[in-house]
Every structure is written in C-alpha cells, then in structure tokens.
Amino acid sequence: MTTTDGAPFVVDVRALLGKPGAYQRLTLTGAAGPNVATAVVTVAEDEPVTAEVMLESVREGILVTGSARTTGDAVCSRCLDPVRIDLQADLQELYAWSLEEAEVDDLGEPGPHLDGENLNLRPPIRDGLILEMPLAPLCSTDCQGLCAQCGARLDDDPGHAHETSDPRWAALSALKADLLDEQAETPKEN
Numbered sequence: 116m117t118t119t120d121g122a123p124f125v126v127d128v129r130a131l132l133g134k135p136g137a138y139q140r141l142t143l144t145g146a147a148g149p150n151v152a153t154a155v156v157t158v159a160e161d162e163p164v165t166a167e168v169m170l171e172s173v174r175e176g177i178l179v180t181g182s183a184r185t186t187g188d189a190v191c192s193r194c195l196d197p198v199r200i201d202l203q204a205d206l207q208e209l210y211a212w213s214l215e216e217a218e219v220d221d222l223g224e225p226g227p228h229l230d231g232e233n234l235n236l237r238p239p240i241r242d243g244l245i246l247e248m249p250l251a252p253l254c255s256t257d258c259q260g261l262c263a264q265c266g267a268r269l270d271d272d273p274g275h276a277h278e279t280s281d282p283r284w285a286a287l288s289a290l291k292a293d294l295l296d297e298q299a300e301t302p303k304e305n
Contacts, residue, residue: 122145122235122237123143123144123145123146124143124145124166124235124236124237124240125233125234125235125236125237126141126143126170126233126234126236127232127233128170128177128229128232128233128234129232131170131171131172131177132172132232133172134172135172135173135174136171136172137171137172138169138170138171138172139169139170140167140168140169140170141166141167141168141169141170142165142166142167143165143166143168143236144163144164144165144166145163145164146160146161146162146163146164147159147160147161147162147163147164147185147241147244148160148237148241150241151164151185151187151241151244151245152187152245152248153245153248155189155190155192155248155249155250155251155252156187156188156189156200156202156248156249156252157187157188157189158185158186158187158188158202158244159188162185162186162187163185164183164184164185164240164244165183165184165185166181166182166183166206166236166240167181167182167183168180168181168182168206168236169181170234173209175209175211175212175216176209176210176211176212176216176228176229177209177210177229177234178207178208178209178210179206179207179208179209179210179234179236179239180206180207181205181206182203182204182205182206183203183204183206183240183243183244184201184202184203184204185202185244186199186200186201186202187199187200187202187244187248188200189249189252190252191252191253191254191258192251192252192253193253193254193258193259193260193261194254194258194259194260194261194268194269194270195261196254196268198252198253198254200248200249200252202244202247202248203247204240204243204244204246204247205243206236206239206240206243208227208239209226209227210227210228210229210234211226211227211228211229212228212229213228213229214228216228227239258270259273262275262277264277264279265277
C-alpha cells in the first residue's frame with residue numbers, strides 16, 4: 116500500500132480490497148494545502164501535516180481511524196499578539212466501496228467513498244483540523260489582555276490603571292470643590 120505520486124494523503128488501497136479484516140497502519144506527511152482555516156486560525160498551505168492512520172477493510176468499505184496534527188497561526192483574542200497553535204484532530208471515517216454505495220446526506224451529497232483503488236484522506240484531515248481550531252485563541256491562559264481605555268498591554272505593566280470618574284457624579288464633584296474653596300476662605304473661629 117502506497118500513496119500516489121504528488122498526493123501524500125491519497126492512498127492506494129488495492130491490498131485491502133475484498134479482504135475484510137485486513138488492515139494497514141500508515142504515517143503520512145504532507146503540506147496542509149488550501150482552505151485549512153477559520154476566520155480566527157489559519158494553517159499555511161505549505162505547513163506540514165502528519166497523519167497517523169489505520170485503514171481497515173470492513174464489509175461496507177474501508178474504515179479509517181487515527182489522528183492528524185499540525186500548527187496554525189492566529190492572533191491572541193486578549194492581547195492581539197501573534198500566536199502559534201498546535202492542532203490535533205481525531206479521525207474516524209468510513210469510505211464506501213464506490214460512489215453508488217456511498218450514503219447520501221440531507222443535501223443530496225454522497226458521503227466518502229473510494230475513487231477506484233484510491234482513498235483521499237485530505238477532506239477528513241482538513242475537516243478534523245478545522246473542528247479543533249479554537250474560537251478565541253490565547254497566547255497564554257493567564258494573558259491579561261489590553262487596557263480598555265488606552266490599549267496598553269497589561270502583561271507588560273501589571274499595575275496599569277486609570278483614574279476614572281463617573282460623569283454622573285460630576286455635579287457633586289464640582290459642589291464638593293466649591294465647598295472646600297468656601298471653607299478655605301472662611302476664617303476659623305476659636
């Protein structure tokens with residue numbers, strides 16, 4: 116069992132055809148390719164992806180189980196610093212023997228199936244990695260983020276603070292200042 120030329124995640128499965136119970140363990144490494152991304156995390160097209168899989172011939176087709184791992188790029192959702200994220204996805208997919216035998220989903224699309232004697236692992240690897248991408252990545256779990264008033268990075272200055280006053284109290288602050296001025300001008304009696 117080998118991968119086809121130029122496609123590290125397309126596997127020739129001739130050795131498993133018609134042999135229920137036969138299996139093969141493979142470690143495949145190749146470039147992530149296009150569209151391995153969300154709005155928050157992106158895996159570069161040339162980023163290496165390693166997949167460790169077991170292909171098992173079963174009555175319905177080829178059962179693929181294993182995992183895939185790579186690294187993606189994102190921006191910390193608190194401090195906006197760039198961050199590298201390790202991604203690991205569990206894989207489990209049943210490939211039907213042919214397009215005709217593949218299950219059809221609610222939208223009328225056929226499920227995974229063999230293309231002749233080849234099995235393309237790129238779609239489940241891509242989908243699995245995308246599902247593992249965080250919605251709000253962090254550079255560290257204790258990242259303080261940015262100051263809401265001035266944008267300063269709080270990890271760089273943990274004591275950072277601004278004196279704030281509620282504008283609804285401005286009239287009382289002005290009255291207090293006037294009273295203090297009056298007290299200062301009034302001579303004290305003994």
